Amino acid sequence: MTYQVQEILERAFPVMPVLAVSRVEDAVPLARALKAGGLTVLEVTLRTSAAIDVIAEMKKVDGIIVGAGTVTRVDQLKQLEAIGADFAISPGATPRLLEAGQQTSMPFLPAIASVSEMMQGLEMGYEHFKFFPAAASGGVSALKAFAGPFPDVQFCPTGGISVNDFTQYLALPNVVCVGGSWIVPADALNQGDWDRIEQLAREACELAKQS
Numbered sequence: 001m002t003y004q005v006q007e008i009l010e011r012a013f014p015v016m017p018v019l020a021v022s023r024v025e026d027a028v029p030l031a032r033a034l035k036a037g038g039l040t041v042l043e044v045t046l047r048t049s050a051a052i053d054v055i056a057e058m059k060k061v062d063g064i065i066v067g068a069g070t071v072t073r074v075d076q077l078k079q080l081e082a083i084g085a086d087f088a089i090s091p092g093a094t095p096r097l098l099e100a101g102q103q104t105s106m107p108f109l110p111a112i113a114s115v116s117e118m119m120q121g122l123e124m125g126y127e128h129f130k131f132f133p134a135a136a137s138g139g140v141s142a143l144k145a146f147a148g149p150f151p152d153v154q155f156c157p158t159g160g161i162s163v164n165d166f167t168q169y170l171a172l173p174n175v176v177c178v179g180g181s182w183i184v185p186a187d188a189l190n191q192g193d194w195d196r197i198e199q200l201a202r203e204a205c206e207l208a209k210q211s
Helices: 004-011 024-036 051-058 073-082 095-103 114-125 139-147 166-170 186-191 194-210
Strands: 017-018 039-046 065-071 128-131 154-157 177-179
Touching: 004 039, 004 065, 004 128, 004 154, 004 186, 017 073, 017 194, 024 051, 024 194, 039 051, 051 065, 065 073, 095 114, 128 166, 139 154, 139 166, 154 177, 166 177, 166 194, 186 194
Parallel strands: 017 039, 017 177, 039 065, 128 154
Antiparallel strands: none
16 A cells, blocks of 8 residues: 555654664564554664564554655665565655655655755655754754744654653644654563553553643
């Protein structure tokens, strides 16, 4: 099934877990734990040698939408297309990557950290962006400022966001969801503590409902 960027971000609400998975055997139980906790759109970062295989395995879990993060090269987009990844997200955006993202069959979410970078993306036809690194680039205040001259642009802020402040981002009209690594702590993943991960996912969903 092919999704549009807006649909993926809406389905990711409130949090798209940002995952760095080193063991392929963790892929399916991790995806199932996150799904049980209410989070079904997962970003597997291409920071480990296992990432491509992890995405392929997670694709086997019914009801999971899984894509890749930390996409920095055009050839990675082609590799992700080949395994049927549902989407791709970059930590930044070069002109070549923006152009390739428009041609790929997958939804592509480029990242920006400034108004100038956003305007370059808008010129290429993009309307949705990852805001990264969010906390270091002005956080909620920056996104509020973006909304004035660019009221129709939608964001998934990622980077430095935690359980303590993610609802502040979600309260903004130009934020569809946030990306967060706190949902899957490294120690919980290393220990295979799927119950803890499921609970953290459920907690995020409950906090979002209450805010």
